[in-house]
Amino acid sequence: MKVHSGNPPASILSLAQATPLAVGHLRQVFQHPREAGYVIKVMRADAVQSRWGEKARWYKRLPRARHYTGFVRELKEYIATQARSAERSAPIARMIGVVETDLGLGLIAEKVHDANGALAPTLAALYARENGFSALIESELERFLDDLLACNVIVGDMHAWNIVYGSDSRAGARFVLIDGFGEKHFIPRSSMSRTLNAWNTRKLFKRMREQLVRLVPLERARES
Numbered sequence: 001m002k003v004h005s006g007n008p009p010a011s012i013l014s015l016a017q018a019t020p021l022a023v024g025h026l027r028q029v030f031q032h033p034r035e036a037g038y039v040i041k042v043m044r045a046d047a048v049q050s051r052w053g054e055k056a057r058w059y060k061r062l063p064r065a066r067h068y069t070g071f072v073r074e075l076k077e078y079i080a081t082q083a084r085s086a087e088r089s090a091p092i093a094r095m096i097g098v099v100e101t102d103l104g105l106g107l108i109a110e111k112v113h114d115a116n117g118a119l120a121p122t123l124a125a126l127y128a129r130e131n132g133f134s135a136l137i138e139s140e141l142e143r144f145l146d147d148l149l150a151c152n153v154i155v156g157d158m159h160a161w162n163i164v165y166g167s168d169s170r171a172g173a174r175f176v177l178i179d180g181f182g183e184k185h186f187i188p189r190s191s192m193s194r195t196l197n198a199w200n201t202r203k204l205f206k207r208m209r210e211q212l213v214r215l216v217p218l219e220r221a222r223e224s
Helices: 045-052 065-086 121-129 133-152 194-215 219-223
Strands: 027-031 040-042 095-101 104-110 163-166 174-179
Touching: 040 065, 040 095, 045 065, 045 133, 045 163, 065 095, 121 133, 121 163, 121 194, 133 174, 133 194
Parallel strands: none
Antiparallel strands: 027 040, 040 104, 095 104, 163 174
């Protein structure tokens, strides 16, 4: 991964000295320095080295986009939902494009925000705050799943930390999948069959709910 030292050219956004808004297993998320409504996702250098470096498994080095394969997948899926379901807003992050940064290539997405303009809370945070599956969470999750199925979104990964509850320029408050969408299989079975894709989405949704209950402690439980 190309990382610039010193003063990068004006066309390259400077993020290295900024504090990330969020840090995941593979990526860091930064506020876009020039656009308040956008965030930039960049790959973590340590994750790139461990997963795609010289000692990585051979098949990780096969894709031409290497560690940016996830960027390609999410951009492609966003474009696919626009092509196939333009009349309905799919509950996935709105992709803007890519940009060069001093931390490597960055994926720009519209920020999903809360009522105060801050990053929207994750489902995990909302679940803990609401002390479980409140009526709000249940109804909004039902709408989230219905929208995923109606827009035939291909979901590769779904968990309580990559689903957030907030608004963007397309819609008011709702659950939005901020990453993990797009076809991951070598044989694109979800792309080939809408029925199979719906089955897979329901399976991932069920597993996500089970993981949420198992992994996220409730405020009420901590107080007792």
